[in-house]
Amino acid sequence: MIKNYVPAEHKTEIHFDLVFYYDDDGGYAFPCDAAGNVFPLEYECARKNLEYCIAHPEEFAVYNEVQKWTSHYTEPAHGTCICGEEVSLWDQYYGACECPKCGRWYNLFGQELVAPEYWETDPSEEEYW
């Protein structure tokens, strides 16, 4: 059994963009907080784009508005292998996964398994000749 087992968790992430959209598709979006304060922009061209947008309200159908985005994702179950390695439990091979360090196999509930090469094969898949 894996140690410190943490079950898979569904997470919701919310983020905001300050958006400037043209009439047709397209425009600019800058990551910001809920109040519309743009986060420091890493790239010079992004800063120039923002300056341009702010300076040209007449060009945009949607100008300087905060848009809220919600994204959902699942963080896989994880735990600490007997060897000490932190292992993410995901469906790597038929609902099992291998510790990248020591090669032990676990199912998604953190129970240790024998390696897939020792799994019994389905008799109907065996060939007879």
Ligand SMILES: [Zn+2]
């Ligand atoms: Zn391990």
